[in-house]
Amino acid sequence: MDKVLLSGNEAIARGAYEAGVLVASAYPGTPSTEILENATRYPEIDASWAPNEKVALEVGIGASFGGARALVTMKHVGVNVAADPLFTLSYTGVRGGLVLVVADDPELHSSQNEQDSRNYAKFSKVPMFEPADSQEAKEFTKLAFEAGEQFDTPMFLRSTTRISHAKSIVTLEDRPTDIPQPSLVRDAAKLVMLPANARKRHYDVEDRLIRMAEWSNAQPFNRIEKGAGQVGVITAGVSYQYVKEVMPDADVLKIGLVHPLPEQLIRDFAANYETLYVVEELDPYIEEQVRAMGINVIGKEKLPICGELTPGRIRKALFGLDAPVEDNSPELPPRPPNMCPGCPHRGVFMELNRAKAYVTGDIGCYTLGFLPPLSAMDTCVCMGASIGNATGISKVISEEEQRKVVAVIGD
């Protein structure tokens, strides 16, 4: 079998291909964008952009209800937009597997907030895999389709910037040749979520999570790696790579399915250690659930809750050691994002600046109108917020000030 170097995003697209996916739908956003771009390399997949994340998920849901495997991708803030269909999709379950890839952006390299999508898995009761390299990104994508169909649930696959954009070796496999032909099958009790049906489905959802947690206790994607036996670490995703670098002698429980957590496996592992760490980026998602099991751990009281982890940050937080300075790369000038030299928006922002307008903006290239020398943006909350924000602020200010308010929208 061929081995190739792939980014996590390329590997997810490859995983979808090898899983027999027929439809991929997405809304772009860093760090998720390249997944759909790479899905277009496979003519067997009908891959297209949607006008927003909600529509992307609805297209995927339709394909799944038709019996096809469907991949839906977005960045973390996109899940806020897609949350309406997501929470009810959790109740309907799937026909063909549906995997929603969400790429989080710890450190806010290109985002307006740093939300941790693992909370969405718990909130929506949709199980979530989290890979730690490109090989796992491909394998977990395929696994997510299989597990989703086995347990009749949509599945999350969570990536983060470093998993999506770093490259590592991936072993390629073939696409199945026996992909079932999608067709219309009526099943109103499962797919029409009016209260009488949804009430029953909620019991199925809760039962599914219990069964999945039991199942995952003995699955190889949750694995224990033995070290010197002195210290235990529970971790997942990219944090696993940092743990292996910083604490090579630690015993590690690497979790692949981060929702629902493998409770019995965690209990069995934790029983061996007086010193047990949970190393995870952003929220104390695993830590809080482990503590709720009555297990004492060291976590966010030492590790940062904001920003990315790095080996150096973990070393410093847990052991008070400064990161070794081994970076011999030349000093490069900072290159913050900026509007393209010929961008027609530049002139608009220049005039808004001259007019001393109060500019409500939102997410896109034109957010860069905030930066000097244009310096013509006063608010930026989320995609599509500018007109609503301008309307709201105009309701409460004087008539004279209202004349200064301008909303900009459009990427």
Ligand code: SF4
């Ligand atoms: S809209 Fe964005 S991509 Fe297009 S020219 Fe302007 S800055 Fe460049």
